[in-house]
Structure formats: C-alpha cells, structure tokens
Amino acid sequence: MRYxxxxxxxxxxxxxxVGYYCRFSLSxxxxxxxxxERGISVHPTTIMRWVHEYGNL
Numbered sequence: 001m002r003y004x005x006x007x008x009x010x011x012x013x014x015x016x017x018v019g020y021y022c023r024f025s026l027s028x029x030x031x032x033x034x035x036x037e038r039g040i041s042v043h044p045t046t047i048m049r050w051v052h053e054y055g056n057l
Contacts, residue, residue, distance in 0.1 A: 003054065009040075009042070013035070013040055013042075014050050014054060015054070016035075017031050017035060017042065017047050017050055017051075018047075018050050018051050018054050018055060020034060021047065021051050021055075022051070022055060027044075028044035028045070028047045028048045028051075029044045031044070031047050032044045032047055
C-alpha cells in the first residue's frame with residue numbers, strides 16, 4: 001500500500017501500534033513502552049501521528 005511509502009518504520013509496526021491504541025484504549029506512552037519491551041523504540045508523539053493518520057484505515 002502506498003499509505004506507508006516513505007515511512008521510517010515498517011507497515012506492520014505502525015499497524016500494531018495503532019491497533020494497540022485503538023483496541024485497548026492505551027495511552028501513547030503505554031503503547032510506546034509495549035513496543036520498547038519488544039525491541040522497537042518509538043516516541044509517543046510518533047504513535048500519536050500514526051493514530052491521526054492511520055486510525056481510520
């Protein structure tokens with residue numbers, strides 16, 4: 001999909017982060033910590049941008 005073209009992170013990581021936020025009503029910081037536990041360092045602000053951009057997909 002071209003929605004994710006040019007992004008620093010892979011499509012799967014973005015979808016997992018947005019899914020955690022939307023499905024489990026976690027904060028951006030909580031999602032960031034969950035990803036960090038799995039070896040992926042993402043700032044909570046980045047997750048917020050992803051949710052705004054991809055939350056409707």
